[in-house]
Amino acid sequence: MFIDISNLKKSYTTGVVITEVLKGIEMKLEKGEIGVILGPSGSGKSTLMNILGGIDRGDSGSVIVDGVEVNKLSDNKLTDYRRGDIGFVFQFYNLVPNLTVGENIEVVLNISKSPLNIDEVLAAVEMQDKKHRFPRELSGGEQQRVSIARAIVKNPKLLLCDEPTGALDFLTSRSILQLLEQVNKKYGTTILMITHNAAISAMANRVFKLRSGEIVEEVVNQVIVPAERIEW
Ligand SMILES: Nc1ncnc2c1ncn2[C@@H]1O[C@H](COP(=O)(O)OP(=O)(O)OP(=O)(O)O)[C@@H](O)[C@H]1O
Numbered sequence: 001m002f003i004d005i006s007n008l009k010k011s012y013t014t015g016v017v018i019t020e021v022l023k024g025i026e027m028k029l030e031k032g033e034i035g036v037i038l039g040p041s042g043s044g045k046s047t048l049m050n051i052l053g054g055i056d057r058g059d060s061g062s063v064i065v066d067g068v069e070v071n072k073l074s075d076n077k078l079t080d081y082r083r084g085d086i087g088f089v090f091q092f093y094n095l096v097p098n099l100t101v102g103e104n105i106e107v108v109l110n111i112s113k114s115p116l117n118i119d120e121v122l123a124a125v126e127m128q129d130k131k132h133r134f135p136r137e138l139s140g141g142e143q144q145r146v147s148i149a150r151a152i153v154k155n156p157k158l159l160l161c162d163e164p165t166g167a168l169d170f171l172t173s174r175s176i177l178q179l180l181e182q183v184n185k186k187y188g189t190t191i192l193m194i195t196h197n198a199a200i201s202a203m204a205n206r207v208f209k210l211r212s213g214e215i216v217e218e219v220v221n222q223v224i225v226p227a228e229r230i231e232w
Contacts, residue, residue, distance in 0.1 A: 002032075003158070004027075006061055007025075007060070008022055008024065008026075008060075009023060009061055027048075034180075034203060035193070036200060036207045038207060040196075044210055049160050052192065053158075065158060084112065086159075087151030089151050089159065089162070090161075090162050093140075095146060101131050105122070113155075115153055115154060116187075121153045139172075140167055140172065156189065157189070159189050160192055161191065165195070165200070174228065177203060197232060199230055199231065205221060205224065206221070
């Protein structure tokens with residue numbers, strides 16, 4: 001099992017108030033699969049993803065990714081894991097404004113274990129003609145393509161996407177979902193995606209429904225709908 005999370009708990013303490021955000025999460029995903037986490041605002045989706053990506057740590061339980069117990073790594077090893085093994089895509093792209101498309105992708109290469117070729121990745125996201133443009137000269141959908149290129153040039157084991165289409169219109173969203181599907185097929189990258197949009201779950205192998213820090217339902221899709229046929 002590529003991702004194997006067992007009894008993961010996490011609380012935040014603010015002053016004297018303790019909020020239990022994850023209450024014993026169980027989650028499994030095979031290598032090369034697409035997983036979708038669905039859940040209302042505040043249900044713990046980003047917290048779960050941050051722990052999986054090595055941005056945050058769980059309080060107890062185990063988080064195993066590709067045989068590595070992430071929760072038990074030293075700080076240095078956790079940083080290596082986050083930089084080397086994980087690609088992140090966020091709702092608001094997070095590109096560096098004064099770097100070109102090519103440079104935004106290049107900055108990641110130094111910290112990668114086995115990077116892919118920039119031009120190959122730019123072609124994969126259909127942005128090869130815009131390599132010398134700045135982020136402000138691109139549409140939202142194009143900026144998201146660049147942020148996906150930046151995430152995959154690292155050749156990550158796991159691509160974590162937090163509301164990747166949250167800021168985009170329907171058609172642009174669908175083209176971004178198609179791109180994620182192509183990345184999954186072409187590079188065999190395991191993808192875990194957070195969304196509010198239940199329609200997107202049709203393209204996933206497994207869907208995890210999160211409510212108040214618990215997985216209340218897991219659906220294994222027998223039929224996977226290609227992103228180009230998803231509508232909302
Ligand atoms: N650093 C923190 N300190 C204190 N509380 C936090 C912290 N991070 C998250 N929380 C709380 O944990 C809960 C879950 O937050 P989280 O961001 O994981 O939810 P989410 O499902 O991703 O929500 P959204 O869809 O709105 O992004 C929320 O109640 C939030 O206020």
